[in-house]
Amino acid sequence: MSFSVVVLAAGKGTRMKSALPKVLHKVGGVPMVQRIINTVETMQASAVHLVYGHGGDLLKQQIHGNNLNWCLQAEQLGTGHAVQQAADAITDNEDVLILVGDAPLIRQQTLERLVAVKQQCDLALLTVKLDDPTGMGRIIRGDDNNITAIVEHKDATDAQRKINEINTGMMMMNGADLKHWLKSLSNDNAQGEYYLTDVIAMAASQGKTIQAAHPDEVVETEGVNNRIHLAKLERALQRWQADELMTGGATLADPARIDVRGNVTTGNDVFIDINCVFEGKVTLGNNVHIGPNCVLKDCHIADNTTIEAQTLIDDAQVGEACTIGPFARLRPGSVMHKKAKVGNFVEMKKSTLGEGAKANHLTYLGDADIGPNANIGAGTITCNYDGVNKSKTVIGENAFIGSNSALVAPVEIGKDATVGAGSVVTNKVENGALAIGRAKQRNISNWQRPQKKS
Ligand code: UD1
Ligand code: CA
DSSP, X not given: OOEEEEEEEOOOOGGGOXXXXXXXXXXXXXXXXXXXXXXXXXXXXXXXXXXXXXXXXXXXXXXXXXTEEEEEOSSOOOXXXXXXXXXXXXXXXXXXXXXXXXXXXXXXXXXXXXXXXXXXXXEEEEEEEOSOOTTSOEEEEOTTSOEXXXXXXXXXXXXXXXXXXXXXXXXXXXXXXXXXXXXXXXXXXXXXXXXXXXXXXXXXXXXXXXXXXXXXXXXXGOOOSSHHHHHHHHHHHHHHHHHHHHHTTEEESOTTSEEEEEEEEEOTTEEEOTTEEEEEEEEEOTTOEEOTTOEEEEEEEOTTOEEOTTOEEEEEEEOTTOEEOSSOEEOTTEEEOTTXXXXXXXXXXXXXXXXXXXXXXXXXXXXXXXXXXXXXXXXXXXXXXXXXXXXXXEEOTTOEEOTTOEEESXXXXXXXXXXXXXXXXXXXXXXXXXXXXXXXXXXXXXXXXXXXXX
């Protein structure tokens, strides 16, 4: 059966002490509310009604989804009032899944469990038991253990406050039922708010069946009210992601010291040392070895490649059995073919290193196309920028560029050509030729060194 989703995200999040609306704060590199939208999209919801209040422009810039319906709640008069803002868009004969925008770790499998429970009753609630339920809405059950109401902490009696089963804020019911009950909400309570939770007692008094579902882990339902909560959820997510990588065939030197802010897929026998950060979409082949303190973003690293410590890779394609780093930087558009090598303090940008080509030390390769087995000496610079335009350097197969050369683009170095160390090359070098572009050495015999003045 199809269902729609309402995500409550209008709260200001005062305790975040931030100019950013709370739900735009990121967990695992993704805004909290985007995470929830992504999760429900994999479940094929017919529509997602996003109730927002603060920072609408920013939200609309940053949050995306299919079938996303923006519902403004101009004044935050409570969770029931928030759902009312979506009421016009809710279809009668569809079920509605209500979620909270600041509980980003809710898993699809848990929501599917809630959906399954709803199929067997009239109203399904996601509840958990907490050691300290202070502040939460309590689940009230009758003598027969049936759920009869939710009472907010501030409205609860001392006896009710001892109940440790709480409302996570996530629930599911029929659209017509929901709209009918929303009309009867009042704000006659301790907080003067229209509580969504009041619909539970209405449902019970009409003889509706109410059942609870539970998540695998409590943390899935935890909301963020301040940056301490945010950090806690970030660690929980990172641990899940670390577990996934290990399950997928990667050894992590320390699962507590890896940060994945995107999607990483791993081959078998990958090793990832401590303090590596992964962003965007990263794919790692078999036997990839990554040293400590590397940052990999939007890249593919093929089998048997080694990335040494302190290497940064952004938007690059790395072939099989390459070695990179330590202290290397591959910027967007970098391509390394099989067995190519990039060593310490080498920067590549929009450049290709052919199979077996090497740039082992202290080099800048920008807008350069380097043929197979070429050797780029230490300190080589492709001078690709004249202050206005970028130009290309082409280096042929098996060329040898001596140390400390400046290749002033546009320029072409032929196949098997050699450039003498310290050359400034401005003209094309033919295949197999030697280019030397440097001041000729002269020696002065019996040189009298300067003497210290008395
Ligand atoms: C709510 C529940 C409580 C539950 C708790 C779980 C009600 C009345 N209470 O309490 O039973 O234990 O969540 O965290 O529902 N929101 C709006 N507009 C509003 C008010 C809230 O969009 O006018 C959104 C918030 O942005 C947030 C969610 O609704 O995402 C929950 O609001 P919050 O103020 O955190 O509710 P609690 O008082 O914690
Ligand atoms: Ca809350």
